Amino acid sequence: MELLENLILGFSVAFTLQNLAYCLLGCLLGTLIGVLPGIGPVPTIAMLLPITYVLPPVAGLIMLAGIYYGAAYGGSTTAILVALPGETAAVVTVLDGHQMARNGRAGAALAIAALGSFFAGCVATLVIAGFAPPLAEVAFKFGPAEYFSLMVLGLIGAVVLASGSLPKAVCMILLGLLLGMVGTDVNSGVARYDFGIPELQDGIDFAAVAMGVFGFAEIMSNLELKDKRVDLTGKIGSLYPNKQEFKEAWPACVRGTAVGCALGILPGGGAVLSSFASYTLEKKLSKSPERFGRGHPAGLAGPESANNAGSQASFIPLLTLGIPGNAVTALMIGAMMIHNIQPGPQVMSSHPDLFWGLIVSMWIGNLMLVVLNLPLVGLWVKLLNVPYRILFPAILVFCTIGVYTLNYNVFDIWVTAAFGLVGYVWTKLSCEGAPLLLGLVLGPMMEENFRRALLLARGDFTTFLTRPLSLSLLLAAAVLVVLVALPSIRKKREEAFVDED
Template sequence: MMEIFGNLAMGFGVALTFTNIMYCFIGVMLGTLIGVLPGIGPIATISMLLPATFVLPPVSALIMLAGIYYGAQYGGSTTAILVNLPGEVSSVVTCLDGYQMARQGNAGKALGISALSSFFAGTVATFLIAGFAPPLAELALKFGPADYFSLMVLGLIAAVVLAHGSLIKAIAMILLGLLLGLIGTDVNSGVARYNLGMPELIDGVGIGVVAMGVFGFAEIIRNLEQGEKREVFTKSIHGLLPNWSDIKQASLPTLRGTTLGAMLGILPGGGPVLGAFSAYTLEKKLAKDPSRFGKGAIEGVAAPESANNAAAQTSFIPLLTLGIPSNPVMALMIGAMIIHGIQPGPQIMTAKPELFWGMIASMWVGNFLLVVLNLPLIGLWVKLLSVQYRFLYPAILVFCCIGVYSINNATMDVYLTALFGLIGYVFIKLDCEPAPLLLGFVLGPMMEENLRRALLLSRGDPAVFFTRPISATLLVIAGLLLVIVFAPSISKKREEAFQEPPPV
């Protein structure tokens, strides 16, 4: 315990330097902004800003990118409450009761509860990262190539299970991502593969290109298609600090949402989204009068908001300890680490302790900044919401294109992003969630490398995956997960958990 406090003291020493506070501030401000504005989420924003991090110190770059991610969870709730339009997918459930509270003249109370429950969840989740990350990293040091391969198999299967909609479509997305990850040069032989004879694809397709296309451009097309039908409740924003009665009513839902979100955030897939949906469903089942939900129940704001923020922060645990991304944003964080010459995995804690603990400490700083900034700046976010989307999207597109081009200074990347944008729009129309695709794309090359290493060490004997205890355990869990999820009763429960809330 004393060692953790010593490490946290070192982390705060890193996080509280003027430079890192400034980049944390920039990250959470940008995160809130893109959470408020529909049409561009943290995935597209982080992809766009990856080139800008080249010139930053590694710690400052990762602190800023992390701030964008958890800041977006805060911003998404503002749009959900005031416009009934979730800025983030994880804020879909907040629309149900948050918007009704705004219509009843309680917009300020809804925004206040949302900010406070998010702050509490973020603070608790950061404690969990500080407590659980060191022992997990120590365990991960015992992993060999076969164990890592099995862990990634388990991760991809969990991502399929936790993805929205059809299991078959989720599996198809994973496989498509794995295939896209094979494009480029074979590591062992040095031969170009699946590049269609184009020299621009010899190094493969960039993660920024895929992420910006399927999450950024595709979302812009969908928003343009939906039109400008929205009503912003701005006249009733007062009393942002909830009274004691409101806090008492929201306290238990916040605790339950934080616990549920923190556990689900570690799992591969849409942790914040699943956390928010599950927390809302749980509160509705525990409520003495479930009919209040959907009509302005304060628990319907506190529970999902605390769950999605807790999940957003605990998703850093597998990234920092195992080097495995639990969602598309964490996949981009791996890209940022590699750009700075940092090999993701358990060795970060010993090789770069100032980066590891500095990032953890910066999350407390970021959560504090979000509460201090968000409530006073509600007026600014409201003004932004009143700007028509047709005036915003050209600027968003230009910044996206500049971001993509500047990664490799390649025009081909811009064309590929536009192509993936069209593909992403087709995915939206077919109800295919693109998150498993990005996870498959990032994990595919890592899986291939560990598979080859494991087989080289075992002289081609595939039994190595079943004779190593850690690997065998992970594969058994993956197999059980597949069997369980295809059971009719479980499959039905899964569909209910991801049921889209009806429009209010």
Template sequence: METLIANLSTGFGAVLALEPFSVFGLTMSLPMNLAYCFIGALIGTLIGVLPGLGPIATIAMLLPATYALPPLGGLIMLAGIYYGAQYGGSTTAILVNLPGETSSVVTCIDGYQMARRGRAGVALSTAAIGSFFAGCVGTLLLAAFAVPLAEVAFKFGPAEYFSLMVLGMIGAVVLASGSLIKAIAMIVLGLLGGVIGTDVNTGVSRYAFDIPELSDGVSFAAVAMGVFGFAEVMTNLEQKEHREVFTNKITTLFPSKDDFKRMAAPILRGTALGSMLGILPGGGAALASFGAYTMEKKVSKNSAEFGKGAIEGLAGPESANNAAAQTSFIPLLTLGIPPNAVMALMVGAMTIHNIQPGPQVMTSNPTLFWGLIVSMWLGNAMLVILNLPLIGIWIKLLTVPYRYLYPAILVFCCIGVYTVNNSVFDVFMTAGFGVLGYVFIKLGCEGAPLLLGFVLGPMMEENFRRSLLLSRGDFSVFFTRPISLGLLLAAAALVVIVALPSIKSKREEAFQEEAA
């Protein structure tokens, strides 16, 4: 306990540290990391509010901008964008019946009906309260389990890391919606894209086709921005805009005593479920919100009200998606393995700043590690302060037609990807991946498994070859080491489970319902 308090003190010191800041020739000392936290939370909320943009596309767009920031400041801002988008997405879902991002799809069901019944303010407050509580609990779990998990991670060798990444990618396939074959194909495509470039062992150029710009590999920013940014814009331009914004019915924001009684248990259950699902490979906020809604509909005494404005159907999913957003940082920071697409982008951000994700971050750079964790607490508090008073501004933003927004989005995407390597080739590559991403959407293929494969592929290859070098070519090294064997058996069990006919049919039904 004393160690945890000391670590958190280190984090608070890092976030609240005063740094010189110059503007118009005047130099002053400001807590710049706290400012980056506020900026990230504000941008995340804004992005969550605007339909058609999500945290993945936003982080992909702003990834190059963090290059000019200090490592801790850049990561704090990106983290704020992620959990801020979970908050902001609920505002659009409740007021307009349009999910600001994927995890807010479930919020539309009962949140929008509450707004239609004149309870938009109570719905927004319920989402904010549930999100704040779950975010704080998720951050507390991250702080509590970080040290023990990091100690376990130090026992991992190349074989264990390879097996863990295999489990991670199998998990991404299992938890992806829709066709199993398509999810596997996207993982394989990501793996193939990750091996393009110069072989780190031999120095030989692979699959570069004598194109000098590909000698260092495909740009991570180009892939992320194209598949998630450009493709999302093209898809949104197809949608006919019809927004019914409830601007005159927001009277009271404070829930009644009965509302608090009904939302308390769903918030606790959603927080617990989201905390567990956020850690799983391939999981995340979207999976947690759908799971929480299903659970609440089964256990609630008011199940007949679900779909008609039940407060339980709003409180549970909102708590679950924010808890999952926080706990998804656990495998990233302790093991160096991204459990979902957003965390894969965080790996890219850390790589830009020459930080190797994994347990060594805690020992080699404790200020960054604990500063990031503490910033999440402060960021959650900022989001509560931001969300409710600024509802009027968010409502005005929702009335802006998308045709006025998308040109600015595309311009910022192009500027961002260009600044990474100052390369026009990367901009054209982003456009190509944008077209590819649009095709994936039309074919019903998720982009998240591709991004995970792209990030984990080079790491898998490196650990696989290192394991064989240490064992002198003996493949049994993956099965004779207990931890590695256990991880591979877990991956095999997931494959068997998802191949069962009953599970397979439910995957297809869930995907069809989500698409509808």
């Protein structure tokens, strides 16, 4: 009964004209950046963070959330039509989605992707509405020691679930933690690691780092790629899957949704890991695995559903614990802080309109996306025909304007440019930027809770082990480390990301 009352509150908030307009704007922007390669949700949300200064908190977060899950929809369009994933999580969509298009079933592939994403998004929103309140109740029992241990678990989870080399992921996390220490010490008020640069006394702006590592670096990487796409934008065909395609797609859609909801909650999991895990699962369960990679509907429906479910399930740790599960939710924590809203379990009680309004807006947003995406296929096709050499200067200009408007400081542009160059080098070295950003966001929060816990325990380090909840979280982190160190587990982890190449 209480859940029903909360959902009614959410509908009353989300169904205002202003919030519906910003939800639609977020969905459109998200689809657009998903379609256009080289932008992505992280730099776009970082660029639009300053806009949330002048927006009401609910409207701002509804728009940013729409951009996030809208990008998951849009990325599938370009992946299916021209074998170029507009968003990282759409990499797996290329494998069977593009092959369906080459077999003359581009329209059916787009419909399967859109309907699978819609179903997954609706189920994931139900999961958020059902599981978030009890999780928030548990979170109220957390003290500084428990929050520190939870963040340790989150960072280790991000390392374990990151694609690529484990040592590189660990190094990126540690570098993020070190960068998070730059600025004025909260307790003593002394500036540290600022190298005499006044602008660094307030710390390194995580939005500027995100824009550099994900935006500028991505543009540089895309400029050196030769276009080897097979253009199928002129022959979309029917948008209706046939009976056989539907029969093969819907069970994969249900399984993909379950995988996405489960993995999306984990720090570092989210859409990318969910889509890879779903593809691997479908291939294992299939009676004809040789059809995968040749246009199998299950190889498209499963990952697309997992992708969208994982995107939305990652809001659970954000809304209930104040812990970002990935780079996008880390930026959304920044948006909440702009409005002096402390992320964590108290959001549900102190800002119920924001909490439930955001959840209900996800249902509305998913409906908007499925209604908008199929009729707008023709428009996205025209955008895909714009050469990247013409597109990237506009992206660069908007990114630079977005960085400058963060603090109206030219220094932030230099920081972004520097991290853009460094991010480009990291791309060449196969180092992921997401663990760095998580370390940068969680670092100051970890330090604050670590010092507060020691202050309350009068300097006794065993406080982290004597408190049952804190000990349980640290043990879970230790188990993760031990598991990933086992040769058999390590091998399976590497196999899960093989299809990315």
